[in-house]
Amino acid sequence: MPTTTLAAPTVPERRRARRSPGGGPTVSRPGFAWALPATLFFGLFALVPLVLVVVLSFTSWAGLGAPEFVGLGNWQRLARDPVMIDSLWLSVLLTALGVLVQTPLSLLIGVWAAGPQRNRAVLSAIFFLPLLLSATAVSVLARPSPCSSSSSPPSSR
Amino acid sequence: MKRHRPNWLAGIGAVAWLLLVGLPIYVMLAITVQTREGYGRNGPIAPPDTFTLENYTGAFDEGFGRYLLNTLVVTASVVAIVLLLVPPLAYAIVRSRSRLTSQVFRLFLLGLAIPAQAVIVPIFYLISKAGLYDNLIGVILPTAAFSLPVCALILSGVMRDITGDLYEAMAIDGATPARVFLQLVLPLSRGGIATIAVFSALQAWNGFLFPLILTQSDSTKVITLGLYNFQTQYGINIPGLLAAVVLSMVPVLLVYLFARRALVRGLMGVGGK
Numbered sequence: 001m002p003t004t005t006l007a008a009p010t011v012p013e014r015r016r017a018r019r020s021p022g023g024g025p026t027v028s029r030p031g032f033a034w035a036l037p038a039t040l041f042f043g044l045f046a047l048v049p050l051v052l053v054v055v056l057s058f059t060s061w062a063g064l065g066a067p068e069f070v071g072l073g074n075w076q077r078l079a080r081d082p083v084m085i086d087s088l089w090l091s092v093l094l095t096a097l098g099v100l101v102q103t104p105l106s107l108l109i110g111v112w113a114a115g116p117q118r119n120r121a122v123l124s125a126i127f128f129l130p131l132l133l134s135a136t137a138v139s140v141l142a143r144p145s146p147c148s149s150s151s152s153p154p155s156s157r
Numbered sequence: 158m159k160r161h162r163p164n165w166l167a168g169i170g171a172v173a174w175l176l177l178v179g180l181p182i183y184v185m186l187a188i189t190v191q192t193r194e195g196y197g198r199n200g201p202i203a204p205p206d207t208f209t210l211e212n213y214t215g216a217f218d219e220g221f222g223r224y225l226l227n228t229l230v231v232t233a234s235v236v237a238i239v240l241l242l243v244p245p246l247a248y249a250i251v252r253s254r255s256r257l258t259s260q261v262f263r264l265f266l267l268g269l270a271i272p273a274q275a276v277i278v279p280i281f282y283l284i285s286k287a288g289l290y291d292n293l294i295g296v297i298l299p300t301a302a303f304s305l306p307v308c309a310l311i312l313s314g315v316m317r318d319i320t321g322d323l324y325e326a327m328a329i330d331g332a333t334p335a336r337v338f339l340q341l342v343l344p345l346s347r348g349g350i351a352t353i354a355v356f357s358a359l360q361a362w363n364g365f366l367f368p369l370i371l372t373q374s375d376s377t378k379v380i381t382l383g384l385y386n387f388q389t390q391y392g393i394n395i396p397g398l399l400a401a402v403v404l405s406m407v408p409v410l411l412v413y414l415f416a417r418r419a420l421v422r423g424l425m426g427v428g429g430k
Contacts, residue, residue, distance in 0.1 A: 108170030
């Protein structure tokens, strides 16, 4: 059951600061129990894997059987792997270009969409569409020639 | 209306984006209503001179109905889990004085930065250990877990707007936290709850990585994987492939049409507050 803690607040809160001292009824507050189910669920499927992935990086494991500890071996090989360095560079490039292209364009569109034009709402709705579409669908669309479809799976979002 | 000086630069940017978004959608729709022969003759840009729906029926013949159903099951379950877990969580984040709760909120914020592909191997391990490999439940659980951080952020932002006076009024009645939650917080954050429902549904519908890694057989295939497979197997039949793409988008567009405000509000909540 949720317990009510009346201890001093750990996080400064505006709401509390505004209240007159001494006066007013005590507001009962939810305890940590309210956050527990979501926390457990999230912990199991996101935080535990995050820890596991670090642990597994020091082991050799084929997906079956028990992982075997190999120290820094994987990391050393990774640092020498040209594909890894290439893909790291590509990710940096993609991120940088994304920011460089999107920021000015969205600023312009934002300024325009804040204006008083007619049909503004309709067009704004259309501008929003790409956010809704799955990366898979967009990748299928963006690749016109089927002959070149061989080995590059579309990235997930 | 016309008093403002038009902003040409912004207008050009807007038109450019409109073309970038609108043209592919027009081309896609135009191609899907042609026969393969008509498409071969006209190319992608010319207006179609044949009209047929056989591309759409063809997609269903290839098992698209099954994929659609699987995606629906995944999406509905993810939304159900999110709606069950996030409102109490957001209530605790906003109202709890417990030190643990603020730590937990920080953990969820950290979760915003965890990319699914970084933890996919341990998740695969967990799911197959639990005997849920190639089972829709195995897709639903991690998908729901990964939509929790954003939804918690959105909903706690909405709940923060409930003023302290209302809580005090409830306290005069001697309300327990549970009653405050049910009678005050839930009704006043209906908009935010709609937003997280739409938002998590969108993520589940478009999810690709978890189904790709965690399922295998045709009976558990979701629509994004179906598209991916269509592309590799029937890549030559472009009208058929694009009809499948359109079919996968229609439900999302319908939701957008009716719940646009909820969705946009949620996104602005993430970005702007």
